[in-house]
Amino acid sequence: MARxxxxxxERALWGKLTRTVTPLRRVRPLPPVEPVSAAAFAAALDAPKPVKGRIPPSRPMAPPPSPPAPAAVPVLDGSWEKRIRSGRIIPDHAIDLHGLNLAAAHIRLExxxxxxxxxxxxxxLVVTGKPRPAPAPGETRRRGAIRxxxxxxxxRSTHAHRIASVRQAHPRHGGDGALYVILRRSN
Incomplete structure (x- = not known):
């Protein structure tokens, strides 16, 4: 590795530091460090570094692969799944984020x-609105931003560790336009 x-x-600071250190065992003293002029320092930085061996051709940098999406962890038992699918689940509380800007919706959700x-x-039950449809030609209005x-x-929520699951709501509670946020039981 090149030094x-x-x-x-930095040399002055290193010298000051080494004078304050007591060695654990007796070692030979290092030779004194001679000062380096600013011109010699700049020349040392600009000097080409020697390369040993064959130099491979440069390749264009490919973006790093995106990490795989985490697999869904089954944290809900079968009875929860049945209740969600059949629409028999009863939300304890519902919030509607319609008509809010992104910042206000985020604060209200937290x-x-x-x-x-x-x-x-x-x-x-979090009512977000329908997911964003495919953009129509000439449409400038943004829809489905909250969803x-x-x-x-x-x-990223401060309560993320307390969220057991997030599921799409049953049609009777809003279907595609709403989500169930199922929270873990407090221990």
């Missing part, structure tokens, strides 16, 4: 999860 040339300030945990509620962000918000 880096120390700046004059507060609602905090309140639900404080009250001991297990199922929170597009809610997964990230829940993953």
């Amino acid at each position: 880096r040339v120390l700046t004059p300030d 507060r609602a999860i905090g309140d639900a945990l404080a009250q001991g509620w297990r199922v929170l 597009a962000e809610i997964g990230d918000w829940l993953a």
Whole structure:
């Protein structure tokens, strides 16, 4: 590994530090370090580094592969799954994020999860609106922005460790436009 040339300030600081250290065992003293001029320091930085062996041709940098999406962890038992599929689940509380901007919706979601945990509620119905449709030609209005962000918000939430599962709501509770946030039981 090539050694880096120390700046004059770094050499002075290193010398000051080494004078304050007591060695664990007796060693030969290092030769004194001679000061290096600024011109010699700049020349040492600009000097080409020697290369040993064959130099491979440079390749274009490929973006690093994205990490695989985490597999869904089955944290809910069969009775939960049946209740969700059949629509027999009864949310303890519901919040509607329609008409809010992204910042206000994020704050309201965090507060609602905090309140639900404080009250001991297990199922929170979050109405987000339908997912973003394919963009129509010439359409400039953004739709479905809250729905597009809610997964990230829940993953980064201060209460993320207390969220057992997030599932699409049954049609009677909003279907594609709503989610069940199922919270873990407090221990």
